[in-house]
Amino acid sequence: MPRKKQSESEKLSEVIIEGILSKKGHDVVRLNLKELPNAVSNYFILCHGTSDVQVKAIADAIIDETLKDSGSKPWHKEGFDNAEWILLDYVDVVVHIFKEEARVFYNLEKLWADAEIKTFKDR
Template identity: 35%
Template sequence: MPKKVASPKAKKSAAAVRDSATETLNLVLARLDDMKAEETVTIDLRGKSAFSDYMVVTTGRSNRHVGAVAENVAKGLKEAGQKKLHVEGLSNCDWVLIDTGEVILHVFRPEVREFYNLERLWTQSPSDEPRIDLKAV
């Protein structure tokens, strides 16, 4: 049976998506740096998730700082022509989520970030988890 080969157009399209995701990630990281966000972690989700390429987790010092960071990033994304932008959590600013489709940004207050610990959830492999065997009684 002949082997299927991706067309040059399909390869180009996949590369464009990857470049677009990297571009969006770089814009987000630059805005976070400008706003003095703390402890920024980038998690590469390519091959682990079908819904996004990158997840960024960062911390703001207070509710006001979390809101300012999130608003600044959202503004930068809109100025860069990002049409598909979903923002949640700006009303209380404990945890603000910005989803571009390619990059998901979580901006937390320190206590909230520690409580949810998303980095552990996405970076820990199944083999790292302690195995618990349950028996029906």
């Protein structure tokens, strides 16, 4: 049986996840929002770091990896000033990089619980 062709947003999500794992991001999940009505993108990717420095390093690694792999830059980015929650918006893929306490507080996994959720092992 032939393999289904990988979409551009799925490929981008995998490059982003590699960037996260390269900086030891924790509890990486990809929420597939494609089948949900009124979803703002195809995928949300969530992870957390244990310090401001790690959260910023994860975000920087994602930006570097996507630029190197496909020439993609985030359409919008915010949260670098306080590094509690950095958001990188690649339109079809939105990345949420939290400090652990903020991730627990906002609990996006519960908010989008009807999405298909895939988890990735920490390195």
